Amino acid sequence: MLVELGDFYGGERRKLLVRLAVPGIATLGLATVAEITLTCFATQSLTTYTAALPITVNVVPGNEAAGRIPDPVVRAERLLQDVQDAKRQASDALIEGDVDRAMHLLTSSALTVKEAISWAPNCDELAREAEELGLYAARARSDTNRVSKTMRASWHTSNRKRGRTNE
Structure with a gap:
């Protein structure tokens, strides 16, 4: 899926809220469920930059997950x-x-x-x-x-x- 975030300006920060459907994962521990690739173009230098960010979850037993409090x-x-x-x-x-x-x-x-x-x-x-x-x-x-x-x-x-x- 491609989502355009529009123009960014110097010193500006953005929040990005992503809702993912995560399938059941059989093994415990950290698991990568998605990867976000950010690509930007710097107009002054005419350079394209790309960064890939893995999205991970910590898979825990069900009884432990039940006690977690959402952020x-x-x-x-x-x-x-x-x-x-x-x-x-x-x-x-x-x-x-x-x-x-x-x-x-x-x-x-x-x-x-x-x-x-x-x-x-x-x-x-x-x-x-x-x-x-x-x-x-x-x-x-x-x-x-x-x-x-x-x-x-x-x-x-x-x-x-x-x-x-x-x-």
Whole structure:
């Protein structure tokens, strides 16, 4: 699969959230489940650089795996991506005239985000998302077209800026 990350600028960092389906692995210990190859082109020197990064997992017995706690930073990042997806789906539902489906997506996402505020490291960002989802839900029945367009714009902007930081 090829994913273009767009232009990078000096000092910029990006987060990349990848969801992988990992098959059952029979042997214990480190196992490589994927490899990410990054290729970039430096315009000043007209040089192409490539780096390969193995993605590994530590396979442990089932009873040991059951006690592991998922990384809260990764969980919160995935939740924020799920919220953006819910906005897009709710926007699509409003365009199709399915206000009830849009309301369900918005209210259930808002509830999930509010529950995550207690454990997530980026609780301020989650609180803003919960507030935004609540506003969309409150206006979805009375101003369907505008809410749909606003959610689509929010989804687009959030996905383009998500994971970018400047040092």
